Amino acid sequence: MTTLKQTPLNAAHRAMGAKMVDFGGWDMPVNYGSQIDEHHQVRRDCGMFDVSHMRVVDMKGEGVRAFLRYLLANNADKLTTPGKALYSTMLRPDGGVIDDLIIYFMNETWFRIVVNAGTADKDIAWMKEQAASHAPNLTITPREDLAMIAIQGPNARAKVWEAMPGSEELSRNLVPFSAVEMGEMFIARTGYTGEDGFEIMIPVKAAPFFWASLAEKGVKPIGLGARDTLRLEAGMNLYGQDMDETVNPLESGLAWTVDLKSERNFIGKAALLAHPPTRKLAGLLLTDRGVLRGHQKVHTTHGEGEITSGSFSPTLEKSIALARVPSGVAVGDMVQVSVRDKMLNAQVVKYPFARNGKGLI
Numbered sequence: 001m002t003t004l005k006q007t008p009l010n011a012a013h014r015a016m017g018a019k020m021v022d023f024g025g026w027d028m029p030v031n032y033g034s035q036i037d038e039h040h041q042v043r044r045d046c047g048m049f050d051v052s053h054m055r056v057v058d059m060k061g062e063g064v065r066a067f068l069r070y071l072l073a074n075n076a077d078k079l080t081t082p083g084k085a086l087y088s089t090m091l092r093p094d095g096g097v098i099d100d101l102i103i104y105f106m107n108e109t110w111f112r113i114v115v116n117a118g119t120a121d122k123d124i125a126w127m128k129e130q131a132a133s134h135a136p137n138l139t140i141t142p143r144e145d146l147a148m149i150a151i152q153g154p155n156a157r158a159k160v161w162e163a164m165p166g167s168e169e170l171s172r173n174l175v176p177f178s179a180v181e182m183g184e185m186f187i188a189r190t191g192y193t194g195e196d197g198f199e200i201m202i203p204v205k206a207a208p209f210f211w212a213s214l215a216e217k218g219v220k221p222i223g224l225g226a227r228d229t230l231r232l233e234a235g236m237n238l239y240g241q242d243m244d245e246t247v248n249p250l251e252s253g254l255a256w257t258v259d260l261k262s263e264r265n266f267i268g269k270a271a272l273l274a275h276p277p278t279r280k281l282a283g284l285l286l287t288d289r290g291v292l293r294g295h296q297k298v299h300t301t302h303g304e305g306e307i308t309s310g311s312f313s314p315t316l317e318k319s320i321a322l323a324r325v326p327s328g329v330a331v332g333d334m335v336q337v338s339v340r341d342k343m344l345n346a347q348v349v350k351y352p353f354a355r356n357g358k359g360l361i
Contacts, residue, residue, distance in 0.1 A: 008204045046195075046219055063135050077264075089243075233315055285353075331348050
């Protein structure tokens with residue numbers, strides 16, 4: 001029997017009554033009670049998430065920017081202000097997505113990268129393999145001494161400032177998608193919910209104290225279940241569902257993360273240029289009764305597609321989905337989804353479905 005990996009907050013989750021599940025080899029909280037209540041808590045107030053299973057990687061040395069320019073589909077040259085962040089995909093030579101990640105520019109010899117938990121080992125091995133031939137003097141260091149806690153929602157920043165003395169002065173003027181150091185801590189105004197807030201990297205030894213401090217200020221813990229419905233409403237991709245190594249970012253709603261305009265070469269660029277997309281990611285809103293789920297077939301006048309992520313939306317009180325469909329499908333089209341033995345009607349809509357506390361559809 002495989003032993004599940006634990007974050008530094010495992011005991012805290014159990015003490016708070018969390019229902020724990022195996023999440024990609026990690027023992028993680030799926031909820032602490034009602035998943036729908038947790039979802040609304042983040043949209044209307046704020047909540048905290050243990051995201052310590054994500055991996056922080058520091059890439060340091062001369063030429064790190066030039067290496068990232070080659071390694072990633074988005075262009076590291078967009079990062080000129082210390083602390084600024086960039087979302088990107090990292091591709092295989094054939095254009096398939098190895099992972100999606102965030103990079104932070106700290107200085108010309110130090111970029112910080114946050115990668116997904118389930119792909120972390122694969123990602124780091126790929127980075128080191130590419131660096132060996134393109135930037136052999138770089139150091140690529142997984143920061144396993146850091147935990148990560150996300151505080152998300154309209155009141156998230158105010159609650160963090162209450163719980164962490166001295167943080168307001170440093171982070172009040174942070175614009176979205178930027179970060180600042182605070183001693184051994186790293187405060188980033190980023191997230192995966194469609195709400196404002198912070199993702200805070202903190203030494204492992206200090207994480208339980210910070211979690212408890214947030215709880216004392218009334219910040220509710222939120223599990224993986226609500227995290228998934230929040231990110232789906234916000235139109236944010238989940239690696240392994242909405243994209244993976246078999247599909248390219250242009251067919252995954254991620255063309256905005258791919259810089260094909262600059263002259264620089266990057267891994268996967270030639271494949272993307274040689275194979276224009278024939279499919280795209282679209283939003284679906286179910287107009288019949290039922291629930292949309294991943295892998296259900298979508299029938300359109302342009303051919304067949306498939307749902308990549310689907311769920312009930314607590315904010316809209318309707319079922320929503322992201323689906324990979326033929327490129328000819330347009331917003332406003334009606335499609336049919338195979339749900340068990342029925343064909344249910346759904347409308348193609350522009351996502352995100354909800355952000356900043358309110359529905360957008």
